[in-house]
Amino acid sequence: MSQQLIKKKLCQFLIKAVVYKELNNKEVFMLQESVIKLLNEQINKEIYSAYLYLDMANYYADEGLDGFEHWFKLQADEEMEHAMKFRQYLLDNGLKIVLSAIADPSASYKHFSEPLKAALEHERYVTASIHAIYEEALNKKDFRTMEFLNWFIEEQLEEETNAEDNIRKAEIAGDKGLFMLNREFGKREED
Ligand SMILES: [Fe+2]
Numbered sequence: 001m002s003q004q005l006i007k008k009k010l011c012q013f014l015i016k017a018v019v020y021k022e023l024n025n026k027e028v029f030m031l032q033e034s035v036i037k038l039l040n041e042q043i044n045k046e047i048y049s050a051y052l053y054l055d056m057a058n059y060y061a062d063e064g065l066d067g068f069e070h071w072f073k074l075q076a077d078e079e080m081e082h083a084m085k086f087r088q089y090l091l092d093n094g095l096k097i098v099l100s101a102i103a104d105p106s107a108s109y110k111h112f113s114e115p116l117k118a119a120l121e122h123e124r125y126v127t128a129s130i131h132a133i134y135e136e137a138l139n140k141k142d143f144r145t146m147e148f149l150n151w152f153i154e155e156q157l158e159e160e161t162n163a164e165d166n167i168r169k170a171e172i173a174g175d176k177g178l179f180m181l182n183r184e185f186g187k188r189e190e191d
């Protein structure tokens with residue numbers, strides 16, 4: 001290596017060192033490990049939600065309740081979209097995505113109202129999970145993740161409201177109104 005080349009390399013190295021130091025002084029924002037872990041886990045929870053709602057759609061298909069089946073199939077699709085939002089957020093931040101095994105969602109339901117109640121319970125669990133990520137982001141002064149999660153906080157209110165409405169409608173309809181209610185559920189449109 002010529003002396004000139006050595007000088008050039010040394011110069012490049014020093015410039016790089018100065019740039020890094022300056023970046024450090026400016027405290028470049030990075031997501032913290034604890035927040036990244038929770039965001040990755042949320043991908044699993046959203047895909048599990050999709051799995052759970054697909055299992056419910058399958059139950060209704062077996063029962064011949066195609067309207068309920070349609071409603072829960074759309075719900076499953078929505079949950080996959082939620083999972084993809086978390087995935088994209090991690091990617092946008094240059095982070096590694098870690099996928100883990102999805103639990104078996106199968107349940108045996110004895111009455112058409114049972115999945116509706118289970119869905120509300122599940123949405124309450126997801127709300128708590130989203131709030132826990134928000135709390136951790138707040139603790140770490142991770143304003144970017146807090147802003148990202150705002151959409152999900154609003155979405156969870158809507159999810160819980162829908163689940164509560166479904167239970168109320170089923171109670172009003174009773175077994176006698178099941179045919180009508182099935183038809184109404186079948187009218188759900190994609191968001
Ligand atoms: Fe979700």
Ligand SMILES: [Fe+2]
Nearest residue numbers: 049123126159
């Ligand atoms: Fe949901």
